[in-house]
């Protein structure tokens with residue numbers, strides 16, 4: 001695909017230098033320090049944003065607090081109408097935003113478009129939700145009393161997102177938070193700041209068009225120090241953070257220290273179990289897409305295949321054949337399957353993991369390596385690798401954010417495979433490939449997968465927005481996106497109303513004056 005990044009930035013209203021902290025249309029910065037964004041596609045400089053200072057941050061919070069007073073009293077269905085307009089603007093800018101995501105982050109253009117589609121989908125979901133923020137009614141044990149619960153907006157929601165889904169994860173949070181009546185302060189990944197600028201421009205346009213105040217959508221820029229301003233701030237009742245388990249542990253402690261709420265979506269170590277009853281063709285497609293899609297940088301990427309010994313050789317051969325057909329290169333060229341890793345540090349981690357697993361006894365089935373030369377400028381292109389390993393290896397237990405797939409073998413009953421699958425610290429996504437009803441049901445049962453996501457006959461990645469997204473154990477326990485994930489963005493209040501002239505007490509207690 002021939003495209004000029006200048007034109008894409010222009011279409012998205014992104015100036016290529018010194019964009020700053022933003023409360024909507026209003027951008028400002030009191031800092032001289034900027035974050036420079038380079039594309040992993042070709043190593044070229046794209047643009048920069050200025051880091052948010054403490055003073056800038058204070059301005060943002062003040063503006064957000066004022067905006068909250070207006071936004072929380074705007075009826076929820078009207079808030080939904082704003083989100084509908086936001087979704088429509090995303091439809092108009094889908095190609096441009098998809099290209100910027102692809103160029104700044106390095107995922108394929110198809111996946112860039114898919115990510116913007118997730119944003120559009122969550123907007124549609126949120127619009128419907130804006131008329132369905134239901135609480136329950138209960139029967140009071142006291143005569144002449146009515147009991148019910150209602151959900152009120154929380155206030156400021158802090159969103160910390162990762163480079164790998166630079167725009168969709170923000171939208172999952174923000175679209176729900178907005179219909180719930182909250183205002184948001186977003187710190188996009190310092191590796192993909194310009195997609196943050198682009199998203200904020202779209203949101204700002206919609207709020208301004210509707211004469212809504214600055215401060216409903218806010219963006220701050222910087223590393224963990226700027227993130228720390230958010231996580232330690234008692235004025236921010238909810239922090240939603242997506243990223244590494246290491247980051248999540250720091251965020252969780254900061255937020256817990258002030259008894260705030262946190263929604264954490266952290267690392268995964270996702271496996272597909274391949275049973276004797278698996279459909280080989282589906283297994284190979286699911287596993288290859290899961291392992292090499294987004295260059296292995298999804299939190300749902302397939303990292304482990306747990307294959308029954310009777311299928312092992314056949315699956316391995318089919319995978320080797322499929323990997324030999326993979327085209328690695330510029331992700332904006334639609335004939336390529338695999339783009340670059342995010343940066344040179346990620347390449348180093350990939351290389352280190354391959355060396356480390358070999359030291360532990362791993363055997364390369366498809367040999368990895370860094371690609372050099374024409375078409376691989378920037379140094380971030382690597383070969384997806386397959387390694388035969390043992391479940392207990394340190395590297396197999398560890399989430400390496402790169403296209404490395406470990407082949408593990410199991411024998412006997414499917415419960416042995418489930419045991420291997422659960423024996424890691426992370427608990428995000430999991431899958432089983434089988435046509436055997438008993439195996440599938442066992443995998444989904446209380447004795448089955450311990451992950452937040454468990455799939456049958458599809459891979460581990462590519463979840464739809466309608467389901468709650470997240471996982472257990474070191475994945476952090478949070479749920480974003482669909483189902484009733486909205487509830488975490490609101491505060492619940494239980495109300496009891498007495499419409500009599502008596503004051504009976506609950507639990508039958510007598511208190512007479």
Ligand code: UN1
Pocket residue numbers: 118164165169242297298299300460461462463464
């Ligand atoms: C992530 O990698 O942080 O299920 C999110 C998927 C995508 C979302 C991934 N819908 O792979």
